[in-house]
Amino acid sequence: MSNATKIIMLGATGAVGNHAAIKLANIPAVKQLTLLGRRPAENVVGESIIQHQIDIFSPTSYEPFIAGHDTAICALGVGQPSKMSQQEFIKIDKDAVLDFAFACKKAGVTHFELLSSVGVSPSSSSFYLRTKGELEQGLKELGFERLSLFHPSMIMTPTNRYGLSQALTLSVMPLLDPLLCGSLNKFRSISAEKLGNAMAINLLQNSRSIAVDDLYWSDFMALSEPLLAV
Template identity: 55%
Template sequence: MIGATGAVGGHTVKELLQMPEIGKLTLLGRRTVPYLVSKVVDQYKINLFDPSSYAELVSGHQTAICTLGVGQSSKVSKEDFIKIDKQAVLDFAQECKKSGITHFELLASVGTSTESSSFYLRTKGELVEALKEMRFERLSVFQPSMILTPTNRYGFSQGVLLKFWPLLKPFLFGRLRKYRGVKVTDLGRAIARNVLTPKKREEYLVWDDFERLTK
């Protein structure tokens, strides 16, 4: 797994550790998750931009989880965003594929598409298309809308969204249900539990799927 030190990744790890079916969990990142002690967890500091720094560590696993991403895409250059959110993920996925991993889980976003007018969503769409071409036996793409965290991590604008987005829930129905906000705890739980659900070749999970997986 890469991205374990982020908000969603941290909750994904917590849920995985509650699942007795998980025999081994390897966390790769630029830093380790502090105070995490478990007999099934191995943590390694790696260079995300140098696959040779972790190539030998991905073997022996069945599923790869990627929750890696820039917290505030508007605060970094387009070049850095592509480097972190696209290229580093593709490098990781390629090593996973070569090692025999069959299931790849990706945290993306609602609206992800190569045809989007949004640079962020278009880049994510290009990433998903590249992952599809790798032909994992199973590819799971999580597409949340607003991720509701208990604290404001990114300033005034996020604070406003965290306060008012939940109020929109009654108005988001039918095709708009996928835009409902999801608690970060529920999203992490859904990503973890999906590892053990019946297999689908290619799946795109949105709000209703998160609800199903967390019940």
């Protein structure tokens, strides 16, 4: 296990981030879990929890809270990118995340973890994947001692949160998953709970001696299945 005991997090109100925060709140080795967000994560409780309501677009609103943390997790993201302009998407999914990461680096955070997406690339023809790829490139350039990039495909939630498109995903992916074998298994779906648990556990594990850790479906499953010894 890593000696990381103070974790700061952005995005604990989202489906995946919320599960990660709940998991971390119940691990005794986590001495402090500081949650930053536009609203409180109401179902995350515990002696280690500190919450601050901030403006995610204004680093000065949260920079004072970062000092003393060694690890950061960012699960901030847009649930339905098609429902907003490209400029708004960039502002939330790229610019706000890079601002947070820069503030963390400046404050001495050594391990930064990001909820990203499968298929991202700064040269992708897809606007969504290209923006995410540019974000990852920017994070790499900051030079964290350890950077963990989670690349899920479809994220499954217990209920339909976004209408017809998600309804189709929730019904079709369980049928497609068994067909995605070998190198294609990175495109398998995963539940928000398992992914959140994997992100939490990864924060507390020793580095695999690589600066940039790219994680996919098989990694999520390996991390989320075993019980973490604490």
